[in-house]
Amino acid sequence: MSTTLPISVVICAYTEQRWDDVHAAVASVRAQRHAPFEIIVVVDHNPALHARLKASLPDVTVVENREDRGLSGGKNTGVAVARGDVVAFLDDDAVAAPGWLEAFAGHYDDPKVAGVGGLTLPLWPGSTPSGALVDDPVPATTGTRPRWFPEEFDWTVGCTYRGLTPGPVRNVMGGNASFRRDMFPIAGGFSSGIGRSFHKRPLGCEETEFCIRLRQRSPGSELIYDDQAVIWHRVPSERARFAYFRERCYAEGLSKALVTQSVGSQDGLASERAHALRTLPRGVLAGVSDAVKGDRAGLGRAGAITVGLAWTAWGYAMGQYAARRRTRRSRRLVARAGPGDVRGREETT
Structure with missing residues (x-):
């Protein structure tokens, strides 16, 4: 296992409301058994927060997001600043267990490993x-x-969900992830059109789309999930409510529609199909069984799984419908412009 692998840790921050959270996240990285090569905090278009963090964290590289508002732009900025061989990402409202980076580092002795993700507990x-x-x-x-709240849907609060097993995976979760830095020029950065930004809906999947794109452009590369790379992720009270659960599921469907438009439905939905066909039916049966044994909340968990799947599917359908409308509108504009106008526009862009 590598004990000297230089790992840069990127934490993206955006609001003063998480002041204590950010400092706890940074402190947990400082306490790693595998010492970080550097800690980079990227502040998302918030000059006041940038100035405060820069003053309170003098031993940390605190920079402003140089790209579009949102997580994707922040992560891309962090990667551009990073100097380590591996870039790890930690959410600003999470803390890492002391062995987090050590678990990541152990996998990079294998040259096929392009990225490693870990276990995120709520x-x-x-x-x-x-x-x-x-x-x-x-x-x-x-x-x-x-x-x-069913464990099969812990992804709605940014945590590892029931059904995910250690080993090779299609994608890792973005708040607890690491990648070789030299993979970014190959895969490209995180897409600013996907994931959390200034959009009102709690969108996601920027890391999913990135991981799929990485594997498509570097077919021999592997992504690994290691449940020894542990972090704890804070769940605010408003995200522990059913209304948020339902909204997050719908937004995930919208996000998955964007992912499939970018990388195709075969890769974009492979893990989701397996989860929906195997893990979720078992979860419903387990909930009903718990209710029969006297745990009335089991029916709530079974019902939440059913609603969550339905709302995610509905969001995906609406996202696909919106995409088809945009495509038809673009074709109509091209048809109205005529070949000459289109050619002229292409020459001037």
């Missing part, structure tokens, strides 16, 4: 506050999970 409402995690990144309590 910090539910009532968990250890961020201020306490500055001194010790291991939470004393992880709070209370809503009894209706």
